[in-house]
Amino acid sequence: MASPRHPNFLSLLLIISSIGSICNADLTVGVVTQEGRRGDVESRLLQDVFGNVTEEAGRLMPLLREVPQRDPLAAAAAVCSLADEGVAAVVDGGHSCSVGRVYGVPCISLRGASGKTAHDTDALTLHMEPDKNLMSRALVDFLQELRWFSLSVVYDSVEHLTLVEPLLGLPGFRVNVVKMDAQPNYEDVMTQLEQARSSRVLVVLEPPHLREFLGASKRPNGKPLDLLVATVHTRLGELKAAGRNIMAVRLGSQQHGMLEAEEALTLDASAVLKAALHHHQRSGAPPLRTESGLCLSRSHWRQGPQFFQALAQTKLEGASGPVEFNDQGNRVDFELSIVNFYEGITSEIVRWQAGSGVPANGRVRRDIRQLSGGRKPTLRVAAVLSTPYVVLKELGGNDTEELFGNDRYEGFSVDLMDEIAKEVGFNYILDINDEGLYGSKDPQTGEYNGIIGDLAAQRVDAAIGDLTISESRESVVDFTDPWYSFGIGLMVYHTGPKSSGPIFGFLNVFESSLWWVLLAATLGTAVVLFLLSRLSPYERVGAMDQEPQVWTPFTLCYSTWFALGTLFRQFIYFQPRAPSTRLVTLAWWLLVIIVAAHYVANLASFFTLRGLRSLGTIKSVYDLPDQNQITYNALHGGSTWAFFRDAKSESLQRVYSAMYNRASEQRIKSSAQGVEEVLEAQGSFGFLMEEPTLEYVTERNCELKQLGGTVGSRDYAIALQQDSPYLDYFNDALYSIRESGQLQALRDIWWREKRGGGQCESRFLSTEPSATASQVELDDLAGPLLLLVAGVAVGLVLALLECCYYATASANAKGSSVGSEMSQQFSQAITTQPAEQLPLSRQPKA
Structure with a gap:
């Protein structure tokens, strides 16, 4: 049999049989295929196909040439013999389409154009496989749509490298490249991929390498990887039989049927030949007359360019999607899709069409019930009581009302989880952590406590709230895309404009x-x-x-x-x-x-603004180590504490040292305690906290302000178990909620409306010259x-x-x-x- 990378031999014969009935004269079409063993049944079928194409209009005569794989000299000899026989076109499944340039005979190639022939108007070659540049653009659009911004790429040839090369220098992408040798050590390859930060892998391999790679990726103790196979000639049946969660890029969409790539391209090539011959007959042009001896005489078929133009002007809806070519014969209109194979179930995720990219309705929602045997799953979701993310529901004066389950809680994160559950299609049960801990690593045991520890131990499926993404946490759990980005600010007590100032303050x-x-x-x-x-x-x-x-x-x-x-x-x-x-x-x-x-x-x-003058020279967090007007602290053991502990800046390290030395006499165990400390100190204490919580507090207490800007860059996200199959579903839902404006609407409700929000005009007590009365120098x-x-x-x-x-x-x-x-x-x-x-x-x- 022919290699799986090339069209099936019998499929090529379908081209000849399908166009034989429309020829008004005897025409010969050459077919070049690779050597393979065919049994007696296939030989008899071959005779039957060509023995039944006779019509009153004429007879189609096939000329078959088999060449060894990767033998360009044999391919050239086969083309030469076909040109001497006098053929109207050559259908080729490999790279032997030199017949157009050398002899003026159109060639229909089932492969894409190479860099040398992509703009060659004299090649007279029609490429059924999509243009490589458009394929690269589609691949980038797919990865952006899937939000695979951090991934590994494994490839095995220069041709495949050119397909993914535009991705390597693209802003916003973090790509780890793994080159597979001709005789690869799959254990080494898998080790490199598992050591990468992301478990997402873009696979661009030849079919033999791909089969071995899929087998190696299922080793018992290996890290589960999310695979996206980007070679369109991959046989989908092999991926479906792999028995795991794999995505693949394929030509066409489900509305065209689940055909293999070579079958779809073969059918489309047949349709193009039919349409071109019909067009030639109806145009009133002279009948096609082939010429023999072209190779021996080194001459060109005079009607070849005219017939090629008829082929190139063909537009139709084929098995691989819309088919259209440019003047050079390159296919410029086609459709791609990503299909997901999971435990024998095939589903289409997203579609892409040349010229328009991913349409607004191109994303096909994946059914989460595939992960739970067709049932609507129920997830356990851990949380910590923290205003305004997860709080006990206010009963509105009806204290006798008794609430159960999730109905006892409300908050921004609860509402966000409700929207995600509605978008994806699952139920969930809130599990409140009794200790009120988010999760920090024990330096002695290496284990995490809090809700991060619950996730790492697989006691829950997800965790919500003001959870900060950190490198240490990412080693034991997976995070969704961030739903909020922020910095760390300093909360201070603002005495107000009516407070008395120094007697000679006018000199300041x-x-x-x-x-x-x-x-x-x-x-x-x-x-x-x-x-x-x-x-x-x-x-x-x-x-x-x-x-x-x-x-x-x-x-x-x-x-x-x-x-x-x-x-x-x-x-x-x-x-x-x-x-x-x-x-x-x-x-x-x-x-x-x-x-x-x-x-x-x-x-x-x-x-x-003389209330600010009591803070002396403090204009930002960086000024804290060099002043003695106020003391300061942060939530002990939280992500803000860890940020200063791991900071590279000398000033921020000094901030951490001061907080660490003060921990014995003042340990802040919750954000609420930190706010109370600021109010009681009335100007002598500042609390370092994350900007969203700081904003929430200062919206409700006008005596509290944020001094200056923020430091650092942090992200809030939802945490899931490591290698959780729900990660992509959550990311899809977050993307949809953000794009629809629901995420911002929820923020406005919980920060500026509910529970006393919107009382204060501004939370900032800035020391910038444009906003305050700095001294005239x-x-x-x-x-x-x-x-x-x-x-x-x-x-x-x-x-x-x-x-x-x-x-x-x-x-x-x-x-x-x-x-x-x-x-x-x-x-x-x-x-x-x-x-x-x-x-x-x-x-x-x-």
């Missing part, structure tokens, strides 16, 4: 260095005004009138008062007269306006200060220019030298009297 608006710079700027401006008022002749009263006494109001004391008065927005009697002193004054006023605006704006925020006013310095410098230069200009004008009027006038100006600057030393008759009038 600016940092101390800025206050010193402002003081220096004030005194510096006063000194510059004093000097310029003496240097500039336009500022000295009497200098222009040549009066015997020259004076100026800008003494050192008055200049200081002038700078301080403008800083505090007060009226000043004497104003600068000279351009140089006015320029310095304008620069100073600009600085004063900006400083006043910053101060007023931040002062209001400081008194509004020196860098914030660097620009205005630089403008002041520039104004002083320009004012000095302008004062010197004023002296020069005045000295030049005075020298020209008096007929004296400029130098003598300059000397006189500097002398007047030194001897200028302050205004208060002049007689009253000489002082300026108001």
Whole structure:
């Protein structure tokens, strides 16, 4: 018999028998198959098939050529002999379709196009197997639909590697690749797969290797693996007989029947030949006339390209789904599906069609009753009483009402489990852990306690609640896809805006260095005004009138008062007269306006948020080790405790050390106890907790706030037994619930509506500059200060220019030298009297 990888020999003959009745002349079709042993019954059947195709329109003459497997020279010789006989087409189950390029005879290949022939318009080859690039795209879509983001890939050839290669560099996928040798050691291969983090395996193997691999995967003490076979030529009957839970990619869908790939492709090739011959007859084209001796004469069949176009333009619905080709003969329209084989039951999971991918209704829900002998299963689900995930139901004043079973409990996780059970189709019984423990590993025994321990011991089927995914827990249980991602935050007590602050709290608006710079700027401006008022002749009263006494109001004391008065927005009697002193004054006023605006704006925020000031320099969890304003702790032995214990950051390690040292005097045994500790301490204690629980508490107690952002990245998920057959069902249901918006609706109900939710406007007590009144630093006013310095410098230069200009004008009027006038100006600057030393008759009038 032929290899299972290639079409059945008799199926190829069906092509010839099915098109013989539509030929209007005797035509010869070549058939190339691999050598195999056929019995007498098969030989007689062969004669019967070709002996009954005679019609009035003509007779179809088959020419058969058998070639050894993997013998390209023999295949080339067979094609040459067929070309010499004069054939209208060649049907090939291997890779010997060179007849089109060499002799101009169309070839129908049951294999896909290789990289070299995929875009070759001269090959005249029609490929019935789908294009490799489209197959790779379908495989990626399948894995995304199944949410196989962590998996292993086992392959055995370069051809198979090219099929999965696009997956290796795809973001979001974590792929472990295992190469199988020509003579593989299956024990080593299975060991590599079992050591991988994920139990999901994508299998891309030749049929002989696949059979051995399936046998090795069933070893008694081996880890159960979830297998997805991606080679479409795999015989489905072998997978069905494997007796375990296996998925496989196949051509077509269940609506086309459960045919093997080679049978479906053979039937479709037959249908394409029929349709092309009908089209050729109805088009009015000249009848097909084959030519012999093409190989000996090295010539081409002239009607070959025309007949190939008729083949390539064929569109139909075949046994392998929709059939359509591009101009190069590559199949571009087809349908794939994933089927699941479990204990003799075959079910279709999802469908994929070229051009549209996985349609919205392409997912076929798997029936969970397959896992329980056709009955609706009942699962035991462990939980811990934890608000708002699993809580005792409020009776609404009817205390005499008695509840039983699951009716005693409610909460977010209970509602989520109800939705999953409804979506998948199972019943469940809640099993509340009496100790209230989620599960941590005993360092001495290596065993887990709590609900994780119950799962590891297979006492329950699943666990719900605020269960955090961790690497240590994943070693003993399996987790579903996360239903919530979050970080760890710090809960603090917020004293509120009416609390009293420090007496000199108004000075905290600016940092101390800025206050010193402002003081220096004030005194510096006063000194510059004093000097310029003496240097500039336009500022000295009497200098222009040549009066015997020259004076100026800008003494050192008055200049200081002038700078301080403008800083505090007060009226000043004497104003600068000279351009140089006015320029310095304008620069100073600009600085004063900006400083006043910053101060007023931040002062209001400081008194509004002064409850935060008691926390000193704490702006995030990372600041906790370097402060002494508050103590802090976390739930002892919980996932938050483990996060800080295993953290790589030095700051977070110091946080854990402080909590560990405090464990003897303060051990937090529940989240409720941690919240009570924060309320009782009223600002001297902070509780580190997971963000969802923190959000729930701060929605109901407005005195509690989250300080800053979060650290770390954590995920909540549902835990199942390791290698649980229910994992994919739960993931499918979670995906559906999330996409429909039900998951967010449940969060809104339990966080913001039920049991007193929605009372507080915001849970954050952020210390970011955009949200709080942080101190104005020196860098914030660097620009205005630089403008002041520039104004002083320009004012000095302008004062010197004023002296020069005045000295030049005075020298020209008096007929004296400029130098003598300059000397006189500097002398007047030194001897200028302050205004208060002049007689009253000489002082300026108001």
